[in-house]
Amino acid sequence: MGGIPGFLQPMSILARYFSKSDLDEIKSAVGEAESKTSAEIVPFFAESSHHYKEWAWFGAFLMGGLSGVTFYTAQNLYSLVWGGESFFAVLSVWVGALLGLAITAVFPKVRINLVSRGAKQYFVDLRAKEAFLDEEVFRTKNRTGILIYISLFEHFVRVLPDKEIAKVxxxxxxxxxxxxxxxxxxxxxxxxxxxxxxxFCGDLLKKYNIQIEKDDKNEISNEIRDGGKLM
Structure with a gap:
């Protein structure tokens, strides 16, 4: 069996946002930065740090409330009297809620705009720590690894240095x-x-004398990591 045809395979997150030459340039930048220091720099790119599906219910709540208020305002403003107003009022709330749920469930970029900055920061921090462990940034000889975690949809970046760099x-x-x-x-x-x-990180590490050692080895590969799709 030849496996899944290429045109049926999902596009990676990196391939969606970067060309091959972009990825090669990022890899080269890691190599250049590491040539000045014994540190290992690990860039990690995530489209988002959480799916935020819980906020689809918040979208339903907002749209339901908006629909109910709109119906009530229109009824009073235009003196609409046709009987069964209570039924239509409840119906408008339910229709709005279902519409809001559908929109926020299907369109992640709409959903993420409902999320508070504090909630986004929480999930970015959590996912960055998970990435630090998953990529084993801590497994360098002198504990001099650095994770640069990038979360696109949230527009947040976290730099997590291992303990020996954090000391300095x-x-x-x-x-x-x-x-x-x-x-x-x-x-x-x-x-x-x-x-x-x-x-910049390479120059900064050199500034703080995290100098390259004579027997220095490239302990972690230089490619930017693909954080996958969560939303």
């Missing part, structure tokens, strides 16, 4: 690495932002 580099120093990627996502220059951030 203040948290505030990573703000520029985050800003470069976020600005790139907002301006539709995702690859440029990621490359700039990776190179």
């Amino acid at each position: 580099v203040p948290k505030s120093e990573w703000n520029e690495a985050v800003r470069l990627i976020v600005d790139g996502m907002k301006s539709n220059k995702k690859k440029d932002g990621i490359v700039s951030s990776i190179l």
Whole structure:
């Protein structure tokens, strides 16, 4: 058996947002940054950090309430009297709720706009920590791995350094690495932002004397990781 034909296989998240030359450039940037330091830089790209399906019910609640208010306002404004007003009022709420549920369930980008910033931050932080463990960033010889976690739909980035780097580099120093990627996502220059951030991290580590060792080996591959599709 030859397996699933290529045209039937789902497109990877990376292939959806980056060309092959983009991915090669990001990989090269990791290699260049690591040539200055003993650290291992692991970029990780996720389309989103959670499916947020729970918020489809919030969409139903909002649309149901809006439909009910609209019906009540129209009835009073235009003095609509046809009998069975209570039935039609309840019906308008249910129709609106079902419509809101359907829209937010089918369209993830609509759904995510209902989510509070705090909730998004929670799921991004949680998924970044999971990625740190899944990619085994902690398994470097001197505990000098760094995860750069990028969550596209939320426009959030997290830089998670392993303990030996965290001891030396203040948290505030990573703000520029985050800003470069976020600005790139907002301006539709995702690859440029990621490359700039990776190179910045290499210079920052060199600044704090996380120097490359004589017997340094590439302990973690340089490719950007595909976070898959959650929504």
